[in-house]
Amino acid sequence: MGQLVNGEWKTGQVAPTSKDGSFQRQDSSFRNWVTSDGRPGPSGEGGFEAARDRYHLYVSYACPWAHRALIFRKLKGLEDLIGVSVVHPDMLDDGWTFDLDRRGATGDRLYGSRFMREIYTRAEPRATTKVTVPVLWDRQYETIVSNESAEIIRMFNSAFDGLTGNSDDYWPAHLRDEIEPVNARIYDTVNNGVYKAGFARSQEAYDAAVGPLFETLDWIEERLSRRRYLMGAQVTEADWRLFTTLIRFDKVYHGHFKCNRNRIVDFPNMWGYLRELYQWPGVAETVDFDHITRHYHYSHETVNPHRIVPIGPALDLTAPHGRGALAAA
Known part of the structure; x- marks a missing residue:
């Protein structure tokens, strides 16, 4: 696995550790919010209004963080509003890829990219970041709304209710x-x-x-x-x-x-x-x-x-x- 440094892919160890040998998880780097009316959420910028076919979700079936977003997409009836692309399960030197030689992997349904990192550099050409999933992508602005699963599920929980009529609330x-x-x-x-x-x-x-x-x-x-x-x-x-x-x-x-x-x-x-x-x-x-x-x-x-x-x-x-x-x- 590796990461982007100023838009260039650099390979490195799978999991960052500290001097004492403990695992250190990096924070997510894109923290905007989709809201019902496009107003800013708790972090990031505004302008991301809930709409049909505007947003696309990139996930791995293997990743528990991405799995959260898939579950909320299902629970809240968002399948017809938000498309999804599934990466290949193998994450090696090139990170997540869109290879198709595994059942369930879909490829990049928006841009035909080879690697998940291309989605990140499409949003920010000189990005310095880990390339993680899930990613919630905005097709209108061609940028990443969020790659923080805990916040994506809260967007899915309520932002699209006016479009779906599904008012089930998992964060009452x-x-x-x-x-x-x-x-x-x-x-x-x-x-x-x-x-x-x-x-x-x-x-x-x-x-x-x-x-x-x-x-x-x-x-x-x-x-x-x-x-x-x-x-x-x-x-x-x-x-x-x-x-x-x-x-x-x-x-x-x-x-x-x-x-x-x-x-x-x-x-x-x-x-x-x-x-x-x-x-x-x-x-x-x-x-x-x-x-x-x-x-x-x-x-x-x-x-x-x-x-x-x-x-x-x-x-x-x-x-x-x-x-x-x-x-x-």
């Missing part, structure tokens, strides 16, 4: 103050925690990541013994942000990233919860285990130098989830 005002600390803990110790464990370059860095990871999974398991969803009776963005890590855990993170104290199937409440979210209308269509398994094991040479892709565990995600008894919790 009355729960926001409660959602934020839950999101923060899960992001730091679970969503990003698996990467901190998997990309650790020292025993100390690994121990510092894997302990909090399982402390939080234990906390989630206990919480889900009393509530159907993380915030209670209502499914929220907190659940979908967690889902994209849980769905990859037993297939990838447990072995490949050495997060192996327990599997998700070993947590009765969390395993039922994961099955319920997987069975949510349309969500299973956003899960591609072929891309997920291939990407992690083939792309991460420093973790898996022989690039052997394992068969992985068989998971029955369609079995009855039994979460209905907590419907009123």
